[in-house]
Amino acid sequence: MNALEQKIVTEGNVLSESVIKVDSFLNHQIDPLLMKQIGQEFTDRFSDTNITKVLTLESSGIAPAIMTGLVLGVPVVFAKKRKPITLADHFSTEVYSFTKKEMNNITISKDFLSPDDNILLIDDFLANGQAVSGMVDIVKQAGANLAGVGIVIEKGFQHGGKILRQDGIRVESLAIISSMENNKITFDKEGALT
Amino acid sequence: MNALEQKIVTEGNVLSESVIKVDSFLNHQIDPLLMKQIGQEFTDRFSDTNITKVLTLESSGIAPAIMTGLVLGVPVVFAKKRKPITLADHFSTEVYSFTKKEMNNITISKDFLSPDDNILLIDDFLANGQAVSGMVDIVKQAGANLAGVGIVIEKGFQHGGKILRQDGIRVESLAIISSMENNKITFDKEGALT
Numbered sequence: 285m286n287a288l289e290q291k292i293v294t295e296g297n298v299l300s301e302s303v304i305k306v307d308s309f310l311n312h313q314i315d316p317l318l319m320k321q322i323g324q325e326f327t328d329r330f331s332d333t334n335i336t337k338v339l340t341l342e343s344s345g346i347a348p349a350i351m352t353g354l355v356l357g358v359p360v361v362f363a364k365k366r367k368p369i370t371l372a373d374h375f376s377t378e379v380y381s382f383t384k385k386e387m388n389n390i391t392i393s394k395d396f397l398s399p400d401d402n403i404l405l406i407d408d409f410l411a412n413g414q415a416v417s418g419m420v421d422i423v424k425q426a427g428a429n430l431a432g433v434g435i436v437i438e439k440g441f442q443h444g445g446k447i448l449r450q451d452g453i454r455v456e457s458l459a460i461i462s463s464m465e466n467n468k469i470t471f472d473k474e475g476a477l478t
Numbered sequence: 479m480n481a482l483e484q485k486i487v488t489e490g491n492v493l494s495e496s497v498i499k500v501d502s503f504l505n506h507q508i509d510p511l512l513m514k515q516i517g518q519e520f521t522d523r524f525s526d527t528n529i530t531k532v533l534t535l536e537s538s539g540i541a542p543a544i545m546t547g548l549v550l551g552v553p554v555v556f557a558k559k560r561k562p563i564t565l566a567d568h569f570s571t572e573v574y575s576f577t578k579k580e581m582n583n584i585t586i587s588k589d590f591l592s593p594d595d596n597i598l599l600i601d602d603f604l605a606n607g608q609a610v611s612g613m614v615d616i617v618k619q620a621g622a623n624l625a626g627v628g629i630v631i632e633k634g635f636q637h638g639g640k641i642l643r644q645d646g647i648r649v650e651s652l653a654i655i656s657s658m659e660n661n662k663i664t665f666d667k668e669g670a671l672t
């Protein structure tokens with residue numbers, strides 16, 4: 285079991301067969317050293333491609349994204365869930381949140397994505413894939429290239445990862461939870477943050 | 479002029495005598511290497527106190543806070559502007575946003591702040607001081623000690639910093655803008671990110 289899986293088992297709080305809270309190190313309290321390891325791992329996994337920019341969505345994606353940007357030495361852009369008053373010309377798309385049961389309009393200024401960019405998308409969770417699909421849509425709007433998607437925790441029992449991979453998108457998840465039935469967390473072998 | 483001030487002058491976009499956009503390296507696109515420098519500087523400035531936890535507010539505070547937590551080797555907690563569905567017992571307080579002209583209820587789970595904590599508050603901007611005062615209130619609710627406040631950019635011509643310092647709170651700002659009149663940015667000498 286890798287360090288991330290260990291943390292999920294030790295500190296994760298399974299609320300139902302489909303909901304896990306990892307508030308102690310990822311979504312509310314953040315473990316910066318683990319985030320640095322995660323940034324290093326994403327960098328290693330995508331070392332065959334020349335990433336120019338890391339893209340994520342506020343707020344929980346920012347910590348793993350900024351550490352990936354730090355290791356890669358490239359800027360990080362985070363999509364905003366609410367259009368700021370001072371945001372001028374922008375790309376936007378609609379993203380449905382199953383957790384919050386609402387539609388968010390996510391936006392990114394046109395200043396920070398260009399057709400010359402090779403984008404690595406980073407997010408904390410992948411479940412139904414709505415947030416990632418929204419960001420993929422924005423990358424397409426910008427005419428940038430999508431190198432791939434780096435996910436900290438994928439819920440393998442939900443369909444987001446499957447859909448993205450079927451669309452030919454490279455998805456690298458550091459921990460893939462295959463089941464949380466009977467309050468027991470089991471992982472797919474693919475996750476490999478050592 | 480220090481590296482941060484240089485970046486503000488080069489990339490900041492003065493929209494009025496009181497509003498500056500620094501979207502290219504702090505609030506939308508983020509420069510991870512500059513954030514690391516900022517984290518190092520906050521660590522140096524508060525090296526005389528034994529910080530146990532860094533506290534910030536989503537979303538733009540997360541990047542400087544996580545880098546400070548990385549250098550200090552302590553966890554980072556970010557206050558949430560909206561109460562998540564799965565957040566149980568929590569501290570909360572109201573914060574008025576002058577930029578967005580709305581009241582936000584910011585919350586932190588009681589799991590992540592305790593009377594044993596020595597807290598360093600980090601935020602990207604200090605203007606009217608509403609966000610920092612809200613976080614100070616939460617630190618008090620938790621019975622934790624407040625070591626001080628680290629700010630990336632203070633608008634010295636607004637009253638937030640003055641009020642906090644008059645209350646006996648240690649505020650360390652890495653760049654203090656004293657004026658943006660006639661589209662010219664001038665700094666107080668106190669900012670010293672070298």
